Amino acid sequence: MPTERITFAGHAGTPLAARLDLPDGPVLATALFAHCFTCSKDIPAARRISARLAGMGIAVLRFDFTGLGHSEGEFENTDFSSNVQDLIRAAQFLTHRDMPPDLLIGHSLGGAAVLRARAGIPSVKAVVTLGAPFDPAHVAHHFEDALPEIQSQGSAEVSLGGRSFVIGKGFVDDIRAAELDLAIADLRAALLVMHAPQDATVSIDNAASIFGTAKHPKSFVTLDDADHLISRPRDAEYAAEVIAAWAGRYVDLSPPAPPPGAPEGVLRVSEADPNGFLQDIQSGPYHHTLADEPKAYGGTNRGMSPYGFIAAGLGACTSMTIRMYARRKEWPLDGISVDVCHDKVHAQDAFPGAAAKIDQFTRVIRLCGPLDAAQQAKLLEIADKCPVHRTLEQGAKVITRLSEVTPAPR
Template identity: 45%
Template sequence: MPTEAIAISTSAGHDLSGALELPTGLVRGAALFAHCFTCTKQSKAAVAVSRALAKEGIACLRFDFTGLGGSGGDFGRAGFATDVADLVAAAQHMVERFGKPILMVGHSLGGAAVLAAADDLGFEHIAAIATIGAPSDVPHVLERIEGDLNAVEQDGEGAVSIGGRDFALSREFIEKTKAIDLLGEVARVRVPLLFLHSPTDSVVGVEHATALFSAAKHPKSFVSLMDADHLLLEERDASFAARMIATWGARYIPMKDDWPMPEEGVVVQTGHGKFGTEVHTVSHSFIADEPRSYGGDDTGPTPYDLLLGALGTCTAMTMKMYADRKKWPFEGTRIYLTHERDHAEDCEHPLEEGAQVQAIKRKIVLLGDRLTEDQRARIIEIADKCPVHRTLEGHLHIHTERG
């Protein structure tokens, strides 16, 4: 999937560094991801969730808070209120670009920040909010800071360590962090909410999820991230959370009205990937792409994969229909297909000079052992009668007109 570098200007005069994960195909909606305390947009959870949303057709921006990663500003003087302001600026960018309410997602303190930012941004601009391992009280993060916070408050500034990294922390940071009534903010939220939390989270206990859930109004949902650590460092945990949020979020970001769902046949439309193309049938949508070796993003089957798939599926269906009609004990089939672009050298009959012959090789395996040899032979013979097979071997004309 394509990733676009984004710079977002803040009222404080510095830029926030962002990475926008775009769907390979068309965009059905947009989302914003807020990373955990002192993490960056490159955290495993940020990357996994934003890319999972992109696979669902939801463009997702992950960005660095003030003073972290590639963003400007002083983290030690920022505090939670600055995180909220950063989120509002980033969300406004997404709303203006994509023109519809967005999905807000936050991890750990980032989860608390998206909840606190909702009122400032305006609920009309938010489709839904999801949090991962979020604390129910913002001052909870001060417990993760190693250093003499009393001395910082008394002297105005002091050296501390957060997550093994050294920072110069200001009195303003501590005061802004202590001033937030997060549960009061949650009670005012008027959009669908999803809370994901691990019952074994040793950094932010699951009791925080209970408090958030109790304070929230319906519609609200909870997903338990069993055995996951707070930072979702295990790939399976990050992927699971990402899939849950993507599936849940898609409910609140309905497909755009201008998507080309045809009344008959198939419509294809290019998207954001280099070669990725959205394929729409009357009732389904999916992506076709090229492999990375051809310069694509490998987010879907290639055109020739689809061609082989059409022949293979039609073959299997035709054999099943025939066997069912005969009331034979057909137990299924497995079909292997490959495409050869130049088959001329294997042809025994003479060809015109420069002629190219393409071939599809098909190997059919009939599963089970209940069919007789005569029945198996007849079913294999019927395979050549499938409609797609006849189309490919017939005289096919393609008529192109300009739309």
């Protein structure tokens, strides 16, 4: 998916670094993503969720809060309220681009921030929290040993996630004063609360409090055994798919009608795991699946193999073609199933004298219903007329070209 690197002015006027993940096709909606405490816009969960939503037609702006990541400013001078103001500035930036945000997504403390920021972003129709605390002061447990020094000295240097940060007394005072009850109760947007029951950083009690305080429409979805940072690709992918499916009830995600005679469009395959063979497959805004190889071949077996997809296409096309013919004839065909097996066989078995191996697909077709012998024979004949069968039988021309080289994200 295309990604724009952009900057906009934060609450203090300093430039904030952002990425705008865009769909390949039309933008059906726009989301604004707020990252977790002391994290950045480029953590794996933010990247993967944004990419998957972009694949479904939802543009996503993710940015580094003031003083974090590639954004300018001093983290020491920020607090929870300034994060909220940064979110509102980001929404204003999107609005000036004619992309007012429809959806707010916040991870951990970013989840608390989007709940508070919603009142300042009137275009928002839906809000999603991921592992969010009900009380922003919850984050103080990350540096509780330094609290006495912060209170007495005004600030202290703490180590969080292997990095050093200066936490000021203003930050501590602000999170302690930042109660969210009223903001959640008066959210005036649909709410989706996502949380892992075994989250060791922010307990699921926080999710229960957010959900209980909110008014309908509201939904609660468990992230099962995901960790707080949603670091596993499969957990981030699951979260993105749930968010897109849920948001479709509150945000119009209907793609514009294609012109008559338009082709099906572009199917994009993107590498999901450079250490294995897992691939993301996105066809249009709604259809997503995974391709992989079996573990015996170095894959993780999380999706069908490439040949499995070919076999699936043949089986589906066969069933559809038979149904189309039987429906037109008004024959009593109650059900169809097609089993497809793929093998490599010696070409001489099919073409005498040939020494190479070719691909062989074997179909076993089951027709349910009170069909007579002549009807069954005709439907078996019709199966060979399915377009995918003809493509495989006759071969196809594949044209390959190299796109412009895209630099790797920093």
